[in-house]
Amino acid sequence: MLKEFREFAMKGNVVDLAVAVIIGAAFGAIVTSLVGDVIMPVIGAITGGLDFSNHFIPLAKNVTASNLADAKKQGAVLAYGNFLTLTINFLIIAFVLFIVIRVMSQFKRKEEAKPAEPPKPTPEVELLTEIRDLLKKS
Numbered sequence: 001m002l003k004e005f006r007e008f009a010m011k012g013n014v015v016d017l018a019v020a021v022i023i024g025a026a027f028g029a030i031v032t033s034l035v036g037d038v039i040m041p042v043i044g045a046i047t048g049g050l051d052f053s054n055h056f057i058p059l060a061k062n063v064t065a066s067n068l069a070d071a072k073k074q075g076a077v078l079a080y081g082n083f084l085t086l087t088i089n090f091l092i093i094a095f096v097l098f099i100v101i102r103v104m105s106q107f108k109r110k111e112e113a114k115p116a117e118p119p120k121p122t123p124e125v126e127l128l129t130e131i132r133d134l135l136k137k138s
Helices: 002-010 013-047 068-074 080-111 123-137
Strands: none
16 A cells, blocks of 8 residues: 555655645635735725624524624524625635636737738649639630
8 A cells, every 4th residue: 555655646646736735725815815805895895894794593582692602602593694704705706716717818819829821822723723713714
């Protein structure tokens, strides 16, 4: 088993996986900061500071608190606010990535070289074309 793992690691799969995990973690931190520190404050300013993270539905009759932390101490609650916040964050991230990828693909299309013009026909091809055209006329 150790020999198989060594062969697996030597093929580069483990290194590729490790690099992907590190890049993914760094990208996740950047995206989290972008959404939490840049995009959501702007959206909060537009919506008047609307925050869903404390929204919940009490499932127990003895839950009377208006704060989610206190309500959880009193009994069972359905804390849908955090889920809603994370869903909104996901949609924002997906939209931003869609825009970035779309812009990048448009730049790539512009950079692609136009196909070269076809080469000029050889004298033999020109002669055969003339003969064909003359035969069509007669």
